[in-house]
Amino acid sequence: MTTSLVDVASSDVTLRGFLHGLPGVDRVGADQRAAALATRSIKTTAKAQAIDLAISMVDLTTLEGSDTVGKVRAMCAKAIHPDPTDTSVPRVAAVCVYPDMVAHAVRALAGTGVKVASVATAFPSGRSSLAVKVADTTMAVEAGADEIDMVIDRGAFLSGDYTKVYDEIVAIKAACATAHLKVILETGELATYDNVRRASWLAMIAGADFIKTSTGKVAPAATLPVTLIMLEAVRDFRLRTGRMVGVKPAGGIRTTKDAVKNLVLVKETAGDDWLSPEWFRLGASSLLNDLLMQRQKLTTGRYAGPDYFTLD
Amino acid sequence: MSKASRSDAERPSRLAVRKTYKLFIGGAFPRSESGRSYVVSSTKGDFLANASRASRKDARDAVSAARKAFPGWSGATPYNRGQILYRIAEMLEGRRAQFVAELVEVGGLSAKKAGETVDAAVDRLVWYAGWSDKIGAVRGAANPVAGPYFNLSTPEPTGVVAVVAPEDPLLGLVSVVAPVVVTGNTCVVVASERFPLPSITLAEVLATSDLPGGVVNILTGRTAELAPGLAAHMDVNALDLTGVGDPELARRCEEEAAENLKRVLRPSTPDWTVEPDITRMTAFLETKTVWHPVGI
Numbered sequence: 001m002t003t004s005l006v007d008v009a010s011s012d013v014t015l016r017g018f019l020h021g022l023p024g025v026d027r028v029g030a031d032q033r034a035a036a037l038a039t040r041s042i043k044t045t046a047k048a049q050a051i052d053l054a055i056s057m058v059d060l061t062t063l064e065g066s067d068t069v070g071k072v073r074a075m076c077a078k079a080i081h082p083d084p085t086d087t088s089v090p091r092v093a094a095v096c097v098y099p100d101m102v103a104h105a106v107r108a109l110a111g112t113g114v115k116v117a118s119v120a121t122a123f124p125s126g127r128s129s130l131a132v133k134v135a136d137t138t139m140a141v142e143a144g145a146d147e148i149d150m151v152i153d154r155g156a157f158l159s160g161d162y163t164k165v166y167d168e169i170v171a172i173k174a175a176c177a178t179a180h181l182k183v184i185l186e187t188g189e190l191a192t193y194d195n196v197r198r199a200s201w202l203a204m205i206a207g208a209d210f211i212k213t214s215t216g217k218v219a220p221a222a223t224l225p226v227t228l229i230m231l232e233a234v235r236d237f238r239l240r241t242g243r244m245v246g247v248k249p250a251g252g253i254r255t256t257k258d259a260v261k262n263l264v265l266v267k268e269t270a271g272d273d274w275l276s277p278e279w280f281r282l283g284a285s286s287l288l289n290d291l292l293m294q295r296q297k298l299t300t301g302r303y304a305g306p307d308y309f310t311l312d
Numbered sequence: 313m314s315k316a317s318r319s320d321a322e323r324p325s326r327l328a329v330r331k332t333y334k335l336f337i338g339g340a341f342p343r344s345e346s347g348r349s350y351v352v353s354s355t356k357g358d359f360l361a362n363a364s365r366a367s368r369k370d371a372r373d374a375v376s377a378a379r380k381a382f383p384g385w386s387g388a389t390p391y392n393r394g395q396i397l398y399r400i401a402e403m404l405e406g407r408r409a410q411f412v413a414e415l416v417e418v419g420g421l422s423a424k425k426a427g428e429t430v431d432a433a434v435d436r437l438v439w440y441a442g443w444s445d446k447i448g449a450v451r452g453a454a455n456p457v458a459g460p461y462f463n464l465s466t467p468e469p470t471g472v473v474a475v476v477a478p479e480d481p482l483l484g485l486v487s488v489v490a491p492v493v494v495t496g497n498t499c500v501v502v503a504s505e506r507f508p509l510p511s512i513t514l515a516e517v518l519a520t521s522d523l524p525g526g527v528v529n530i531l532t533g534r535t536a537e538l539a540p541g542l543a544a545h546m547d548v549n550a551l552d553l554t555g556v557g558d559p560e561l562a563r564r565c566e567e568e569a570a571e572n573l574k575r576v577l578r579p580s581t582p583d584w585t586v587e588p589d590i591t592r593m594t595a596f597l598e599t600k601t602v603w604h605p606v607g608i
Contacts, residue, residue, distance in 0.1 A: 304547070
């Protein structure tokens with residue numbers, strides 16, 4: 001691997017050559033490594049720290065056809081004060097909404113430090129023309145989104161048209177201007193771990209600021225081995241180029257235990273540098289309530305009940 | 313050795329297959345997540361078995377299972393709940409011999425007394441099964457009001473009930489669980505610490521009686537370890553302290569239960585052989601009153 005990454009995307013042949021030249025993923029090994037790290041026991045003060053860190057990493061998400069302005073406003077209020085009865089609970093990292101809801105979220109979150117992320121590019125399938133995808137992105141950026149979550153064209157990726165995927169990411173990156181770009185690989189549709197590694201590198205070479213596992217609309221979503229492979233990819237990418245790229249597992253992370261497992265994975269794979277909301281996010285909605293319930297258990301000693309937290 | 317020369321006396325004796333007593337949570341029989349167990353002895357002091365010693369986390373899992381089962385069970389028709397309770401009685405009747413033998417071995421009862429106890433437990437289930445679709449008529453009312461409204465009060469289940477079962481391992485257990493679940497509550501039961509084995513055998517009956525998983529969850533272990541955690545749990549709606557003998561522990565449980573205003577039942581030591589009344593059912597019911605305009 002002596003080719004400089006600048007030249008990698010210069011032609012279809014070099015791009016394919018580079019991606020297929022990446023070492024293959026040992027499927028059994030990756031599953032075992034993720035499972036072994038998931039058994040680590042995190043208790044008491046370490047658990048309290050992990051919970052607060054996880055809360056500060058949450059991208060609080062609502063991506064439903066039934067989203068209303070009221071629901072987005074309520075979610076923004078929760079993002080600022082996840083537990084209104086306890087001011088020591090940190091803010092979440094961002095809220096994640098559809099492009100037409102960005103303006104409402106921006107208004108609700110002004111001056112709070114909570115970022116507004118918007119999905120774009122014909123989310124979740126990505127089946128539209130590049131012009132539509134760019135227009136979708138521009139609309140969200142102009143409405144004030146700090147971060148754009150785009151989906152890759154999985155159809156093109158699976159049929160081997162890597163250049164099309166690359167060009168789309170570059171075009172959306174340009175449309176993002178100053179907004180951060182998160183690239184959703186939708187690993188549940190990529191079939192193999194080798195493809196996850198290739199898609200991760202492809203997105204990073206094309207300029208992604210973050211690589212994200214899933215839309216949350218396809219099962220399986222963010223499994224631990226997939227997150228492990230993506231963390232290895234960002235670690236190796238930094239060693240190669242010096243540029244840091246963030247990782248965001250999304251979908252299927254529902255319990256505090258899941259969140260803590262992800263944090264262990266980050267620490268052991270990518271390293272401490274990634275243990276901040278700037279470089280690692282958890283895309284979730286129901287996770288936050290479980291984190292708050294566990295936090296309350298640690299502070300009061302009694303198990304919390306869902307009756308005492310907001311329904312969302 | 314040729315086959316023909318081997319006599320019956322030389323044949324190795326058959327290996328004993330002994331039952332592992334586990335917990336009953338969400339319709340399944342898991343071991344305690346803590347991996348702990350404790351020795352259960354007969355009244356004569358002989359070793360009987362190792363029972364699972366549930367931890368606070370097992371109790372939490374049991375509460376989650378009970379909460380998950382609550383919408384389905386409380387939403388089932390009273391008729392359906394009654395049929396299922398009746399089915400439990402049928403299954404218990406079918407295993408009469410097993411329970412009699414177990415009560416003799418564990419509790420040191422005579423065979424005659426044990427037989428009477430099992431019969432009484434079956435009858436108790438049938439008695440409560442009959443109440444399922446009648447308690448609404450007895451405890452509900454069409455209230456007369458000064459206006460063109462129907463005003464209807466109906467009893468509703470409280471939610472998840474934590475039950476500390478009395479020492480009587482079969483009749484006592486049935487007498488505290490049946491009135492809780494027949495009205496649509498779900499429960500987490502801390503079985504008798506001294507006689508846990510028949511409780512787990514009863515769980516096998518419950519598991520084969522069409523009772524949805526999670527409606528009754530049975531934990532074995534130390535009452536003093538499990539009861540305060542359940543009393544403090546914010547997702548438990550009511551607490552039955554029948555089996556708590558230690559007054560200091562009972563007081564502590566009541567204090568913990570006050571945090572989220574649980575309904576608490578702390579009866580004096582009851583005689584389980586006496587025909588019950590409806591107080592155990594009404595202790596875990598709440599009354600909902602609805603106003604509805606007449607003629608619409």
